[in-house]
Amino acid sequence: MKCRNCGAEVGLLDKVCPYCGSDNIESAGHRTKLDTYKKKSKETVERADRKYSSNKPLIAGSIILVFLIIGVIAMAIAEEKTEFMDLDIAHSETLKNVESFKETLNGYLEAGDYISFHDFFEGHHIYETDPEYEEYKLLLTLSYEYRSAMNSMEQLILFGDGYTSDKRSVIRMCRLDISSFYTRYGYAEDDLEGYKYREYAEDMKYKLDTAMKIYFGLDDKGLAEYLASSENKQALFIEEVVLGE
């Protein structure tokens, strides 16, 4: 804008001309407008502050919410990843120490302790599907059945006279476990041809035959008859031996 007196360039908000000192009348309107704008701006800022303050809990809550959602997702992933970590660690140990694990397993086999063989396999999370341990697969299946049969028989035989609970359910379980071993062994017979650990599988059967002989009084012929009989007759036979009925 130009000074009305000297024609020099003056600022929009200058009260007087910086060159001739005459009053700059036109700037008064601009100054008034500026004051109004400043006032309005201040009010707007104050209104915004008030609004912000009143929404503070909601904003803070929302920020926390976002962090929590991220945290929960991250923690869920971490939890899922670590759920079977101990099993994975145990399993990786079985692959790292194949030689020493096999030595222990073979030690149990040589000692004829097939239950410990099975428990060692299970307790150390050895997977029979791993190529390193695949050779024990059949033996492991049989030792599982053998363990169940022997445990059931041990439980049944070692009831003292003071045991008052129902023995019939144990008898039924024992009959089933014994039957399962012989059935599984029967199915495995073809696979046992040329199997590396055949002697141990046969020894398992021999030991169960022996237990049947000692504790149920069954010789080879008696055992064959027992196995050929119906489930009911087998259960009745065991009841007769154990309960004397």
Added chain:
Amino acid sequence: MNKLKIAAEWAVCITDIILGIVFISLLISTLSNISRSEVVQKDGTSEYILDHIEREDYGTAGIESRKMRLGEKIDEPMQEFYMVGSYADLMFWEKIYAESGSELTAEDLRKQYEEIKDSLPEYKNVFEKIDDTLEK
């Protein structure tokens, strides 16, 4: 508008609390997964064995006691229950090994159960009952 804002604040607050609980649960679960180590002795196994000995279910006590012979760490005061259970288990198996021709193993098992019998004279009656069940 104000009611809507209050409702939104409450909704956010409740969701925060729920998510906070979920987060802490997951954190605890993750930490427990990480710190979990091989279980050497299940809680209550000794009481379980004692219960079976008292009920004269020596077979189950014997089966449970096997863990001790397989190297499971047992608390000192509870060891005798395991030993009583082991006595039954060893006797059951000694007969099988002896009959199936593994005389050396049978001899070893005999030695073990005799040692248990000698070391726990206060359980004489229980040992006699176990002997009786096998002789029936």
